[in-house]
Amino acid sequence: MRKKFLKKISTVGLAAVAAVGLLAGCGKTDQSSKSSKTIYRTVDEIKKSGTINIGVFSDKAPFGYVDENGEYQGYDIYFAERLGKDLGVKINYVSTEAANRIEYLQTGKVDVILANFTVTDERAEEVDFALPYMNVSLGVVSHKEHVITDLSQVGADEQVIVISGTTAETYLTKNYPDIKLQKFDTYAAAKSAFENGTGVAWANDNTEVIAFAKENEGYTIGIDSLGSSDTIAPAVTKGNTSLLDWLNEEIETLGKEKFFHKDYEETLADAYGLDYEDTLVVESGVVESN
Template sequence: MTSIRRLALLVPLLTLCALAGLRAAHADTLGDIRQRGKIVVAIDLNSPPFGMADDKLKPYGSDVTAAQMLAKDLGVQLEIVQVTGPNRVPYLLTGKADIVIASFSITPERAKVIDFSLPYSAADSVVAGFASTPIKSLADLAGKRVGVVRGNLQDTLLIPLVPKGTTMVRFDDDATNAVALLSGQVDAIGTAKELVVETARRNPDKHIETKFSVKVVPQGIGMRKGETALKVWIDNWVTVNMKNGRLGESYQKAAGTPLPDLSAYFPR
């Protein structure tokens, strides 16, 4: 990675860290939520099966269900603000949302800037393409155009792994990334396996399939650093609802497949 590229990646991170520092002096979001009687949750509604909107623009999906359950258990109203992959952290740090439930993969880079709850969900990061495209492994991406969502997990995962000659093409959200594949702008896409299933279901004539898995990564509820009371409450809520199966049921209903085993992340 060149020094210019490192600087380009570092500047946004430093900016976000500065924003986090400015908000650290006021760290009682849980109290604020209870006082106003409403929690503002950022959700990506272009990320099936986690977040979607129907033809009447009503949100649905496993992340939406999780947000609805959380708000109900907290005893407050739910307000959803729509985000994309790249603006999830900025929305959180600038106070446009209290928390983020948006297929938010837990990564060391993000954990430097925000806090995550215990995992409530997970995504199998994969490379997908047309059945007719001869891709079976990373080596087969050489000479191919691969679409990813800018700054998303698959982007950061694939950068150090793809062979020389691979062209990474970045888009603003999962929906645009999928359209790029369907329209032939790219040869393959890095995405969540759950999104491949949904894209294939909606476009059966395109014969979209998962080519290979890159990594299964847990997803957490994002919150600003220093929010000790909020983190304790949410971690407890996640633990209870993983144990009683409500979060697993919500995921399976939306994704059509069981939630990956996340027991290793919880105290025994």
């Protein structure tokens, strides 16, 4: 039996918040960013402080979520724990939503984002992505009594649910401008609305919709791959080469021990089964072509 991975929410509390507020005095700024002032800490500064601030989802199982006992769990949390261990620091988890991941980096609220962050050219203009650790594409889940196998089946008066700030929103807005989108800020709100009858379909990362369909009766994956295949990677503030270089070396090292396969087996196998493991997992930042 696999040991269930648990991580209690950091109790750093007000002290951590105060420390973040002081980052401008000890970190670096990048005046070339779209933000008027971006803040970041180098690896040495993080080690000296004894704490790294990592942005994660708190409501997106099985990647990052808080369980009924108030404990952080998931694929990204498992990875974050290893980062903290190898840096020799404690972790202050900062709950983030899809739409504010870039803002949290630019304002110094977090040092790293590990929140199922898909790499795109647009985002790469505002943050620096490390090597990837997972493959992903978009998918669409719908009700079994009205399965959407092609987006042309969405009626003029029907809506598709998306999360604000995600690649699903960007893709549908660009490629299917006539489809009405019902946007939510959080995954929990989107799930609740979909379960209560809002929308004929929900477009999101295929990993998310696959898990949803497996966990909830009455739903099916009509489209398991939409658009191009992308990757998920950690992100740091634009220009923070110190932390970016450390992360890249760490990911390459972890790949030698098949760390992300173990991570998958500990945190994702229950949701997806082992058949998806080699398709979804990326080791050492190397994306293998099919």
